[in-house]
Amino acid sequence: xxxxxxxxxxxxxxxxxxxxxxxxxxxxxxxxxxxxxxxxxxxxxxxxxxxxxxxxxxxxxxxxxxxxxxxxxxxxxxxxxxxxxxxxxxxxxxxxxxxxxxxxxxxxxxxxxxxxxxxxxxxxxxxxxxxxxxxxxxxxxxxxxxxxxxxxxxxxxxxxxxxxxxxxxxxxxxxxxxxxxxxxxxxxxxxxxxxxxxxxxxxxxxxxxxxxxxxxxxxxxxxxxxxxxxxxxxxxxxxxxxxxxxxxxxxxxxxxxxxxxxxxxxxxxxxxxxxxxxxxxxxxxxxxxxxxxxxx
Numbered sequence: 465x466x467x468x469x470x471x472x473x474x475x476x477x478x479x480x481x482x483x484x485x486x487x488x489x490x491x492x493x494x495x496x497x498x499x500x501x502x503x504x505x506x507x508x509x510x511x512x513x514x515x516x517x518x519x520x521x522x523x524x525x526x527x528x529x530x531x532x533x534x535x536x537x538x539x540x541x542x543x544x545x546x547x548x549x550x551x552x553x554x555x556x557x558x559x560x561x562x563x564x565x566x567x568x569x570x571x572x573x574x575x576x577x578x579x580x581x582x583x584x585x586x587x588x589x590x591x592x593x594x595x596x597x598x599x600x601x602x603x604x605x606x607x608x609x610x611x612x613x614x615x616x617x618x619x620x621x622x623x624x625x626x627x628x629x630x631x632x633x634x635x636x637x638x639x640x641x642x643x644x645x646x647x648x649x650x651x652x653x654x655x656x657x658x659x660x661x662x663x664x665x666x667x668x669x670x671x672x673x674x675x676x677x678x679x680x681x682x683x684x685x686x687x688x689x690x691x692x693x694x695x696x697x698x699x700x701x702x703x704x705x706x707x708x709x710x711x712x713x714x715x716x717x718x719x720x721x722x723x724x725x726x727x728x729x730x731x732x733x734x735x736x737x738x739x740x741x742x743x744x745x746x747x748x749x750x751x752x753x754x755x756x757x758x759x760x
Contacts, residue, residue: 467522467564467605468631468666471693471732477752478522478697478735479515480745482568484712486511486526496538498530501551508551512558514742519749521563522733524607527551527598528570532590533582545597552601566607566633567598569620576615584619591623605631609671609697612637612647614659621663633667633695634660638682639674645682653682657689669695672737675702675714676722680729687730696731700739712739716747723751724758 470476483497489507491497500508512523530548535541548567555565572590574582595606606624611617617634624632636656638645645653653670660668668690670682676698686694701714719736726734734752736744 466631468693470564471667474756475727475731475752476521476564476733477519477745477749478566478695478733479512479518479520479524479563480736480740480742481700481738482511482524482526482528484710484738485741496529496535496540498526498528498535498547498551499538499540501526501530501547501554502543505550505554509554509558512555513560515745516559516563518742518745520735520745522566522735523555523559523563524566524568525551525555525598525601525603526568527594528568528609529573531570531572531594533572533574544593548594548597549601552598552603556602564604565602566605567595567601567603567630569594569598569606569608569624570610571612571616576613584615587616587619588623591620592627595624596627599628599630603630605633607695608632608634608665610637611635611656612649612651614649614651614655617656618659618663621660621665625664631666632664633669634663634665635669635671635695635697637673638670640678640682645685653686654689657686661690661692667693667695667733669697669731669733671695671697672699675699676719676726680722680726683726683729683731693732694730695733695735696726697735697737698726698740699737700741700744703738714739716741716744719744720747720751723748724755727752727755
């Protein structure tokens with residue numbers, strides 16, 4: 465059974481943060497999180513396992529920034545294939561057949577021409593080499609996440625569709641502005657949905673940017689444009705800077721209180737992003753169970 469078949473059976477719980485959790489586990493500020501795939505593989509697998517034990521049935525690989533542009537900043541570009549392939553393999557081992565493995569693929573971190581230096585063909589090649597590597601490592605699906613540029617997102621979807629036979633998910637990062645929800649590149653949910661579907665995405669949604677409370681009206685807006693599967697990975701509230709450190713205040717209990725409302729709004733896959741922990745996942749697992757009981 466692939467994940468699209470599983471979604472026909474009902475709501476699926478995803479995992480929580482990777483980056484902020486690795487920092488809590490010892491990742492130094494400014495270091496490359498993806499490097500841990502090779503240097504601290506057991507800790508990464510320990511994190512994956514903690515999410516599975518907490519009830520997550522989809523876990524994300526530690527490969528978000530493992531593209532040629534970002535890895536070059538750490539002089540790791542020559543290890544791109546190994547990092548991505550191993551990231552999927554680590555997650556697959558930790559999943560133990562209990563959870564689907566979503567290959568986390570983030571933006572390139574560069575602007576496309578004419579705003580920046582990157583040609584469309586170069587961006588497609590960068591996504592292709594990363595996506596092929598995580599697919600080779602055993603990923604069950606490709607999750608293109610934290611997208612803000614519509615063109616870049618559609619190029620990434622195209623690269624995934626043309627080079628794998630895996631389901632392709634795409635989530636954008638929105639913030640609530642005076643004119644509604646928008647990405648930092650000015651993309652609204654309706655445009656993101658329509659362009660992603662046209663490019664071939666199987667599941668669409670939102671991650672990061674907002675806490676669970678703000679995700680609820682966002683989901684309602686997406687649902688007005690789309691009757692397919694929606695994925696949401698919410699932050700543990702809005703970040704605050706405390707003595708130079710980023711802090712997320714939303715407790716597992718608070719996030720769990722909002723789960724029923726976001727499921728009622730039409731979400732099919734729900735999980736956490738920055739600041740969330742296995743404790744958040746466990747609380748959401750309990751809330752999903754209660755919601756299912758009430759909606760039998």
